[in-house]
Amino acid sequence: MPNQSEACRALIRAIEAIAPHFLIHIPDSTVAPVLEHFSAHPSIASFPVAREEEAVGVAAGIQLTGKRAVLLMQDTGLGNSLTALTTFSQAYHVPTLLIVVRRGGPGEINAAVHHLSDGVPGILQAAGIATFELSLAASAELWPRTIERAFHHAQVSHRPVVVLVDLKE
């Protein structure tokens, strides 16, 4: 995958392939083109929530009605969602796909976010949340394939599943 905008197009393809009823998001600058694409989509209703924890609860409620929701957020918001992910989505066995954009690491310009972002894989592991990872090193075909597999894994395992996507060039 040569660059960020191609990764955004791969994310769009992946989400359209999953075809959820709802895309719930908290904005992130790197995936702005993805949010823009879904802002007026014929079959996927996209809407923002104010905070990541809500997103987990709203997605779970939607799932209980037999419909599907995908969450899109950045990893600095993962801390906001952990109580809901563990005590609700995991405890109640509610399938949920979270596409989580990586901050931190080389290429990050904000000195504060490293302190959460760098620990995110470890936090997810400690919480027992299955995690897939994608970066620009992965091919354009691997992105949608991995995200679709993660979605199905969430459904089959009846658990929340996270795909960490790193779009930093």
Add this chain to the structure above:
Amino acid sequence: MERIEALAVIGEVFPEDPLVLTCGATSREMASLGRRANHFYVVDSMGLVSSITLGLALGLERGPFRKVVGVEGDGGILMNLNSLATAGYLEPSKFLLVVLDNEAYASTGGQPTFTTRLALADIASACRLRVWRCRQEGEFRQALGQARDSSGPGFINLKISPGNRQVPYLAEDPAILRYLFESYITAKTQE
């Protein structure tokens, strides 16, 4: 009213619509009145009931139910006030949140909450929810009936007395609680 009396009234007015019950004494006391397939017990995840209810209301916008009702405590909604803003922004027509406001964290020993000094109904109203403020059973029944029969997101604040009934804990695996409730929703939406 006591919490358990308010819960009995909610159960009566909404015998078939989905009810999402918050953690602590609320879920336990409702279950002690008799298990019902349309009741969903959230045994922890304090503050999440309004968001779960919002998700259900979005998913059931065109379903057979008149309302999807979240039953939350004052402490619980104070933990997720932004969910009121989200509900006001998205305007799901079937969303109804009932806050049983005893001005205390009753389940953890009765520590006072902010509602001793401020009104949640004012916050909900600022979030563009239709608001009812109740203190007595008669007003509460009327508010529930009006909310049930009208379209648009609603918020009922009922002042109740503090205290908890001594009733058994909910010991099931939450996965079973979810399975029972989800099966009910599925069956009703396929009818």
